[in-house]
Amino acid sequence: MKRFSIAVGLTAVGALVISGCAPGDGGDAGDDSGLVEGSSITAAWNQAFYSMNGNTSFGNATANNNINYLVLDGFNYYNNTPELVQNTSFGTYELVSEDPLTVTYTVNEGVNWSDGTPIDAADLMLTWAALSRALDTPDFDPNEFTDPETGEFTDAFPEDVVFFNSGATQGSRFGLVTQTPEISEDGQSITLTYDAPYVDWELAFGSLGTILPAHVVAKNALGLEDNEEAKQAVLDAIDSEDAASLASVSSAWNNIFNFTEMPEDSELVTASGPYIISDFVADQYVTLTANPEYSGDNAANIEEITVRFIPDPLAAVQALENGEVDIIQPQATADITTALEGIEGITVDASVGGTYEHVDLQFDQARNPENIFANPDVREAFLKTIPRQEILETLIRPIIGDEAILRDSQIFVPGADGYEEAVAANGSDAYNDVDIEGARQLLEQSGVTNTEVCLLYASNNPRRVNEFALIQQSANEAGFNVTDCGAENWSALLGTPGAYDASLFGWQSTSLGVTDWTANFVTGGINNLSFYSNSRIDEISQEISSEFDPEAQKELQIEADRILFEDAFGVTIFQFPEVTAISDRVTNVSSSILAPTVFWNAWDWEVTDADTEE
Template sequence: MAVTERNDPTSPRRSRRRVVACAAVAAALAAATAACGSEEEPLHSIGYAIDNVVTTYNANTVDGAASGAPQVFARVLPGFGYVAPSGQVVSDTDVGTAAVVPGDTLTVKYTLSPNAVYSDGVPMSCDDLVLTWAASSGRFTEPDESGTETNLFDAARRGGYADIDRVDCQAGSKEATVVFRPGRDDTDWKTLFGATELMPAHIAAARAGVGDLVGAVTGNDTDAVRRIAEFWNTGWALTPGEFDAALFPSAGPYRIESYTAEDGLTLVANERWWGNAPATDRIVIWPRGTEAATASGDGRIHVVDVAEGSLGYTPDLGDGAENTTVVSRNLEQLVLSTRGVFENPAARRAFALCVPRDRLFDEFGAAGEDGGVTGPVSSRLLPPDSPLYPQTAETAERYAHADVDAARSEREASGQDRMEVRIGYLGPDDRRSRIVALIAESCRESGIEVVDAGSDTFTPSRLADGEVDALLAGTATAAGAGGTADMEDARGALHSGTGSNVGGYADGRVDELLDGLLVAKDNASVAGQAVEAERILWDQVPTIPLLAQPRTIGFAPGLHAGVVNPTTAGAGWNMDRWILRG
């Protein structure tokens, strides 16, 4: 699916492109950088620019998962696996090992490295796994003001964590035994407890005033867990100029040293890291909200990973740098509210019918030689390079082209004389602004007025709060890099029990099918459930998939070990291996 082409990151989109396989580009980049002169002194600091905000250390909350935290902290908060350039999860044995225990019920034994320790000197332990499970399993709920049971933890992900029956852990131990519910042998269990998912449980417990986090969780002590959740939800917020190092211990090759708008988010080598030392002492992240354009002009940015055309400036990586455009695993889509103007499914169908998906692909998409991406993405559940994709994509035929008359008919069927749709997104973003403008132009004749509600403080939770009617974002509401090969996060964001389902969509049969896909072991089962689910989803239209997002990834000349990763991990997936020779 991943494909590439040289291109300026802010150049206007041309018509459909022919590009080459990303694997070939990665190999070429690795070979080229390895050939750089080793006699030159390596630089001690590398700048890395992304097209997202970094507002929290916790990449597992709804807004945290949509932020740049998964991109930035994979080598600060590692786990038992990481997302490789292929989009698949690869085991990270520096952190520990995970092995299936024979038996009728899926049981996995996790063993942390005996040397695993946080940068504040506190050892990593199974307490960290228990906290992750408690937060994402959905087992701790309370009724809200309307009486609806709501998760105490503002967790974005659900997936396989909800299938875990228990985590056997002796507080402080290096071992945990994770036991799944009978009949729930999740095929993607290796994606659990991965990079950025293991948060320092000792910090959460201390700040919540809970002496025994494991006991509180396993003993269902709701009062104690509520206090833990309150900290977990907001306690790891990151604001430039207000950094308290004590709250942010690292378990990876890097730790945070400082965070300011003027000097970026600075990562430095973690002195307590037990694996191979990072090749470069300092990585400076330049997210939205920092003076990245100034840093670029000063020559302080050496790696860039952004959606093509999303930034208002052209990152300058130096003479001889090459920018690579990659068709990523990130699904650009519209997520619709199921309340307000879109409460009636007919209204959502009306909007989907006037969105010019084919035109948006022609202007903002890219086609690849591997045949995976040839037009607008028409499945929410399977990637275009899956051999089963064509079966699921057939149900989207009605929405292949904008149909003004059909859209008007569905709008009238919804009982609305006119509709106003506010589309929110993280800005400023020239690319997404243009997408909204084209949608507005196409929908106007159908009696649907579109309002651009993008802002530089936008978060996905604004859709859940009713401040906008639709969200323009990537996979599982990601504002920047996103997506994996298994599409677990994309599927999870359509489940009624998942935090990233910010549109509030709920359908019992779709939940059953999504749960079935987690344990499906053969293609026939996957295809059958995915096709049925897509039929329902294209009738109820909680989301409108648009295209596989092209991303521009660039490495400065002389940067060794820079390898394109067109997934949620982004180019920084292996930043501890980067070396830049001047």
């Protein structure tokens, strides 16, 4: 199970996910909102929604989290400045103590799920159990129970293990909260005590799109019918560390929110945010309708938002021109910018975004029977063949001109403090130019006899199809046999044992956290889809978690960046060009450099020609 996106260069980096303010001040939105009955708009995205649980390695994708951000409320979110906004209409959090680090989270009275059930400590406790994995069965490895064709867990997955598929690792984020939190007497608060200081504590819990309904999970897991009884069952299982009940609860948390069309069980779309999923047609669209139970500050202005799934960027442009969609943010190509120039009644913004393209290699669990990239010579050889400059010049520069740039760091975003220092020290210049002869020599000395490299990418994305063709041609000249593992469900296959040997996709930034990059590289991290492991990287991930000095943080990141290039983890290619096009019939739309980009303030959008019901 896997999914993700990556951070941008505003300060350093933040959390990643796999890649799809009110104007004026960029601050809290929604104070002036007023629902216009009968109003509707349609936006387009390049990948279909498939999971309402973006906390799992399977569901952690931009295509999912765009939607989850709007249907699951939480304690904070980023505006488009970007700066972190505390969502005090949902609840509050308080730093109780710095030593030991202790934080109390409180959900406001009167905040409900869309079925009327109050949101309270049971929902927060389930979130802690899932994101900390403190109650998981020790040393359990789920990889042998993952279907290489779909990326989902198989029917053979053992029923007696506790395993929350959140990728939490010891010594980082909620992996630092191993003690069971305390619940307040009124049942509205929980208090977390960290095992060690954690610099990004404010980002560790309960942002928009994170907290799932405990009563829905427990009803599915334990066969209960009453909502309050179900919530209490979650609390009891956690308090008593009841392994049998927790095994069922963790399985339900991992799996029940994965669906590719409207589920028969309507409880699975129970929402807490300004919108609720009201319709979902496989591979076509998902429709969000204003949540009548929502009482927060970010109340919807538009009654219905439909997100259509249009993988082909030119088809998205055509839909915009035809008036079938109002907002698009397609994978940018030169043809896209040209096509948009001829459309009247739209606003277009083109710039460098917060996502970067990259190729990752499978260190273990590869498709190749010789596990080809377990050999460091072969890793280096393959990376020497990636035509980074050609990809930039032929596919990216025609879109945004000289602003198009290569990215030469796994951790720092171009322009961020520390980027130039990292690039000077990390050895990335070894991949500035294609070196076929050097690659051929390394491949020959490796002793590898099966040189097949199955490359996973989005087969319905024209730009990635072109990138694959350029990589295939170049690598094959050095003696590799690059085969086409392109798939429409590529993101579900990321990190799936036996599914591929190398992958081509984008990471998109979700936060400005100092430590969130570690999830990509630490052993067992949620975004470590390559089965990569380096003891020093693991040490750095723990050291930086407790490091509050910015200069010391930067030095640790620079060291980690160098190690990743020394290990030939993979290679970065370019920062994404981002093109957003908006119909003039929609106002208050602006994109953020962080995920969920254009959706960050969807509750603020307004239509200029709304049809209203009398």
